[in-house]
Amino acid sequence: MIARASSRRKEHGLSRRERNHVPMNTRHGGFLRIGIAAAAMLLGAGATAQMQMANHLIDGITGPAFTLTAKAAYLSTPEGNSIYFWGYAGGDGPAQYCGPTLIVNQGQAVTVTLRNELPVPTSIVFPGHTGVTAAGGSPGLLTREAPAPAGGTAGTVTYSFTASRPGTFLYNSGTRPDLQIEMGLVGALIVRPAGFNPMMPATWRAYTTGDTAFDQEFLFLLTDMDDTIHSEVELQVLIGGPIVADTAAYFPVYWFMNGRAGPDTMAPAGAAYLPHQPYDCMPMMRPGEKLLMRVIGAGRDPHPLHHHGNNALVIARDGSPLRAPSGPGGGAGADLAYSVFTIPATPGGTTDAIFTWTGRGLGWDIYGHAPGDPLAPYEDPEDHGKPFPAVLPTLQDMTFGQMYSGSPFLGTLGSLPPGEGGFNASAGFMYMWHSHAEKEIVNNDIFPGGMMTMLMIEPWHMMP
Amino acid sequence: MKYASLNNLALLCALCFLGANTSRGVDIYVRAEKTSLTLPDGKTVEMWGFIRDADNNFATLETTAGYGFQGRSIEIPPTGAGNTLVIRLFNRLDVPTSVVIPGQNGYAAAAPHATFVDDLGRTRARSFVAETAPGAVGVYQWNNVAAGTYLLHSGSHAALQVQMGLYSPLTRQQSNTSPYPGVQIPASRQATLLFSEIAPDVHDAVQEGNYGPTPVDPARQMTSTMHSRPRYFLINGVAYSQAAPPPDIVLGGNRNNPLMLRLLNAGLDAHVPVVGGLPVSAIAEDGALYRYPREQSAVFLPALKTTDVVLTAPVGARLPVYDRRLGLVNDTQSPGGMLVYVQN
Numbered sequence: 147m148i149a150r151a152s153s154r155r156k157e158h159g160l161s162r163r164e165r166n167h168v169p170m171n172t173r174h175g176g177f178l179r180i181g182i183a184a185a186a187m188l189l190g191a192g193a194t195a196q197m198q199m200a201n202h203l204i205d206g207i208t209g210p211a212f213t214l215t216a217k218a219a220y221l222s223t224p225e226g227n228s229i230y231f232w233g234y235a236g237g238d239g240p241a242q243y244c245g246p247t248l249i250v251n252q253g254q255a256v257t258v259t260l261r262n263e264l265p266v267p268t269s270i271v272f273p274g275h276t277g278v279t280a281a282g283g284s285p286g287l288l289t290r291e292a293p294a295p296a297g298g299t300a301g302t303v304t305y306s307f308t309a310s311r312p313g314t315f316l317y318n319s320g321t322r323p324d325l326q327i328e329m330g331l332v333g334a335l336i337v338r339p340a341g342f343n344p345m346m347p348a349t350w351r352a353y354t355t356g357d358t359a360f361d362q363e364f365l366f367l368l369t370d371m372d373d374t375i376h377s378e379v380e381l382q383v384l385i386g387g388p389i390v391a392d393t394a395a396y397f398p399v400y401w402f403m404n405g406r407a408g409p410d411t412m413a414p415a416g417a418a419y420l421p422h423q424p425y426d427c428m429p430m431m432r433p434g435e436k437l438l439m440r441v442i443g444a445g446r447d448p449h450p451l452h453h454h455g456n457n458a459l460v461i462a463r464d465g466s467p468l469r470a471p472s473g474p475g476g477g478a479g480a481d482l483a484y485s486v487f488t489i490p491a492t493p494g495g496t497t498d499a500i501f502t503w504t505g506r507g508l509g510w511d512i513y514g515h516a517p518g519d520p521l522a523p524y525e526d527p528e529d530h531g532k533p534f535p536a537v538l539p540t541l542q543d544m545t546f547g548q549m550y551s552g553s554p555f556l557g558t559l560g561s562l563p564p565g566e567g568g569f570n571a572s573a574g575f576m577y578m579w580h581s582h583a584e585k586e587i588v589n590n591d592i593f594p595g596g597m598m599t600m601l602m603i604e605p606w607h608m609m610p
Numbered sequence: 611m612k613y614a615s616l617n618n619l620a621l622l623c624a625l626c627f628l629g630a631n632t633s634r635g636v637d638i639y640v641r642a643e644k645t646s647l648t649l650p651d652g653k654t655v656e657m658w659g660f661i662r663d664a665d666n667n668f669a670t671l672e673t674t675a676g677y678g679f680q681g682r683s684i685e686i687p688p689t690g691a692g693n694t695l696v697i698r699l700f701n702r703l704d705v706p707t708s709v710v711i712p713g714q715n716g717y718a719a720a721a722p723h724a725t726f727v728d729d730l731g732r733t734r735a736r737s738f739v740a741e742t743a744p745g746a747v748g749v750y751q752w753n754n755v756a757a758g759t760y761l762l763h764s765g766s767h768a769a770l771q772v773q774m775g776l777y778s779p780l781t782r783q784q785s786n787t788s789p790y791p792g793v794q795i796p797a798s799r800q801a802t803l804l805f806s807e808i809a810p811d812v813h814d815a816v817q818e819g820n821y822g823p824t825p826v827d828p829a830r831q832m833t834s835t836m837h838s839r840p841r842y843f844l845i846n847g848v849a850y851s852q853a854a855p856p857p858d859i860v861l862g863g864n865r866n867n868p869l870m871l872r873l874l875n876a877g878l879d880a881h882v883p884v885v886g887g888l889p890v891s892a893i894a895e896d897g898a899l900y901r902y903p904r905e906q907s908a909v910f911l912p913a914l915k916t917t918d919v920v921l922t923a924p925v926g927a928r929l930p931v932y933d934r935r936l937g938l939v940n941d942t943q944s945p946g947g948m949l950v951y952v953q954n
C-alpha cells in the first residue's frame with residue numbers, strides 16, 4: 147500500500163489536503179495507552195521507521211470566504227451508469243457530488259456566496275448554526291434563494307455566520323429540499339476548534355477537550371439516490387419544461403459515501419475518471435491510532451454505518467460534544483460518550499466517533515511473534531506470542547486475491563507465486579465498513595457496491 | 611358482519627367498565643368518528659378521528675376543534691384529580707376500536723383484549739386492550755398519570771386505525787409552570803407539533819368499502835397497509851400549502867426565555883424535525899425526562915415516538931419547522947408537506 151497511499155495523496159487536483167509528517171514518537175502526546183516496554187519500543191521504532199502513510203485530514207477547501215456554484219453534471223456509478231445530478235462546485239470548478247467540504251476555524255466569520263446556474267431557484271441552509279444571515283437573491287421558504295439565471299447571468303445570494311463552535315456539520319439546499327437534496331445539493335462543513343494546526347498532529351482535536359484528540363480523520367457523508375427522479379429532471383431540463391418530480395414515490399437504488407458508490411469509494415481521491423466525485427472514502431490507520439469518523443446523514447433515509455474491526459466511541463452529535471453541562475459547582479460535566487459498532491446516521495444529522503484498533507482480543511499474535519520477541523508498537527500483551535489458530539495450506543493449494551500479502555501477519559510479506567498479490571505491499575489488514583442495511587451495499591441491484599468501503603490497517607513498519 | 615358476536619362481547623365488557631368506574635379522576639369524553647380531510651391539492655380523504663366532545667357528555671354530540679389528528683393536546687391538569695384519567699370512548703365507527711397510551715403505565719385493565727378466530731381455527735389477538743364495539747361507550751382508566759408528552763392511539767388493528775387518524779397528543783405538566791421536574795417553562799412558551807402521514811390509497815379503499823376480507827369490488831380489494839406509502843405529510847393535521855399556508859404557531863410569554871416544542875410522530879415512517887436549523891436541546895423522550903439534555907439540530911423521530919426539545923430563539927424570529935426526512939410535498943405538488951412556522 148505504500149505506492150497506493152502516496153498516489154492517493156498526489157492525485158489531488160481538485161481539493162487541498164492538509165497533511166503532515168512528524169516523528170512518530172511525538173505523535174501521540176498524552177494518549178499512549180500502552181505499557182512502558184511498548185513505549186520504549188515505539189521510541190526505538192520511531193528513530194528508524196520508514197514513513198508509509200501520513201496522518202490524514204479530511205479533504206476540503208478552506209475559508210472562511212467561499213463561492214459555491216450550483217450547476218448540473220453527470221456522476222458515475224461503478225456498474226456503468228452515468229447519472230445527471232445537481233451539485234455544488236467550488237468557484238468555477240466542476241460540479242461535485244458531494245459538494246466541496248468547507249473547512250473553517252472556530253470563531254471565523256464565514257461567508258458563502260452561492261451562484262446559481264441551475265434552471266430553478268436554489269439556496270443553502272446551514273443547520274446547527276445560530277445567527278445565519280442571508281443577503282441578496284429573493285425570499286424563499288427556509289432562507290433567501292439565488293434565482294435561476296436570467297439573461298445568461300447567474301443568480302446569487304450570500305450567507306454569513308460566525309463559526310462559533312467546532313464540530314461536524316452539513317449544508318444542503320433549502321429550496322424544494324425533497325428534490326434538490328436528492329439531486330445532489332449537499333456537502334460537509336467542518337469547524338476546527340481553536341488551537342488546531344493542520345501541520346501539528348499534536349494539536350488535532352475534534353472539539354476543545356483532550357479526549358477528542360485524533361491521529362487520522364475521515365469523512366463518511368452518506369447519501370441515497372433514486373435515479374428515476376434524475377432521469378425525469380434531466381429530460382425536463384433538456385426540453386425546457388417545468389421541473390415536476392414525484393419525490394413521494396422515492397425509491398433509492400444507489401447509495402454513496404462521500405459521493406462515490408463502492409468500490410469507487412476506495413479509488414484514489416481526485417481520480418481522473420471521476421471528475422465530479424473527487425472525494426474518496428477509504429479510512430486508513432496504524433494500530434493504536436485514534437481515527438476520527440465524521441459521519442453525516444446527508445440523504446433522505448437513515449443509514450446504519452457498520453464499522454468492522456472494533457467498536458467506536460461516539461463523542462458528539464450534530465456538532466455538540468456528548469458531555470453533560472457542568473453542575474452548579476462548575477467543573478466538567480459527565481462524559482456521555484458511548485461505544486457502538488454501528489453508527490446510525492440520521493438525515494440532516496452528524497455523528498463523530500473515535501475508532502481505535504490494536505488487534506486486541508483476536509486471540510492470536512497478529513505479528514506472528516514468538517513468546518520471547520519484543521512487543522510491536524501498541525501490541526496488546528495479552529495475545530503476545532499466541533500462535534495463529536489455523537494451519538495454512540501450501541501455496542499449491544491456495545488461490546490468491548490481489549490484497550493477500552503472502553502472510554496472515556500484519557506487516558509481513560510472504561512468498562507468492564509470480565503474478566499473484568501485489569496490491570498490499572505493506573501487508574496491511576482490511577475490514578469492511580458498510581451500511582448495515584445490507585440492501586444498501588449494491589449499485590442498482592449489483593453486488594458489491596453502494597455504501598461500502600474498507601478500513602486499511604497499516605503496520606507501523608515492515609517486519610524484517 | 612364478521613365481528614357481530616364479538617361486538618356483543620365487547621359491549622358487555624364496556625358496560626362492565628361503566629359499572630366498575632365512578633367519575634373520580636379526570637373524565638375525558640371522546641368519540642371515534644368518521645370525518646374527512648381536504649388536502650391542499652383538493653384531494654379529500656376519509657379520516658377516523660378521536661373527536662373531543664365539547665360538553666363532556668354524549669347526550670349531545672358536539673365537537674371541540676383541533677383535537678385528535680389535528681394535534682391539539684388532551685391536557686391532564688398537573689395536580690389533584692389528574693392522577694386518575696378516565697377516557698370515555700363513544701365508538702361511532704362501524705368497527706370496534708380502543709385507546710392505548712404507550713408510556714402511561716397505570717392502565718387499569720378491567721377486561722381482556724379482543725380476539726378473533728382465524729381461518730385455521732386459531733384464536734388470535736385483535737387488539738392491545740379491551741375493545742369498544744360500534745355504538746358502545748367504553749371506559750378506559752389510567753392511574754398515577756405521569757407528566758410528559760404521550761401519543762394516544764387506537765389499540766385495535768393499529769396498522770390500519772392509526773393510519774386512518776385515530777391518534778392524539780396527550781400531555782401533563784409537572785406543575786403549572788413546569789413540564790418536567792426541574793424544567794421551568796410555562797405553558798405559554800410551549801407548542802405541540804404532531805407529525806403524521808396520509809397514504810391516500812388506504813383511505814380510499816376504506817371509504818369505498820374495499821379494505822379487508824369482504825370488499826365491495828373484489829378487483830379493488832386492499833388486504834393490508836403493507837404496500838402503501840404516504841403521499842401527504844401533515845403537522846397538526848395540516849399540510850403546508852403556498853396558496854393557503856397554515857397559520858404560524860405564535861408563542862407568547864417572555865420571548866427571551868427558552869421555548870419548548872413537544873414533537874410527536876403518528877406516521878408509520880420516521881421523520882426528522884428541524885427547527886429553523888437551530889441547535890435544540892432534547893430533554894425528554896417517550897414522556898421520560900433525560901438525565902442530561904441531548905443537543906441536536908436534527909431530531910430523529912421514529913413512528914409513535916415523542917420527543918420534547920427546548921431552544922432559545924431570537925426574539926421575533928419566525929422559525930420554519932420542517933421534516934429533514936423530506937416529507938415536503940402534497941402528492942406531486944411542491945412546496946408542501948411537513949412545514950410550519952413557529953414565531954417567537
Ligand SMILES: [Cu+2]
Pocket residue numbers: 452454578580
Ligand atoms: Cu459486515
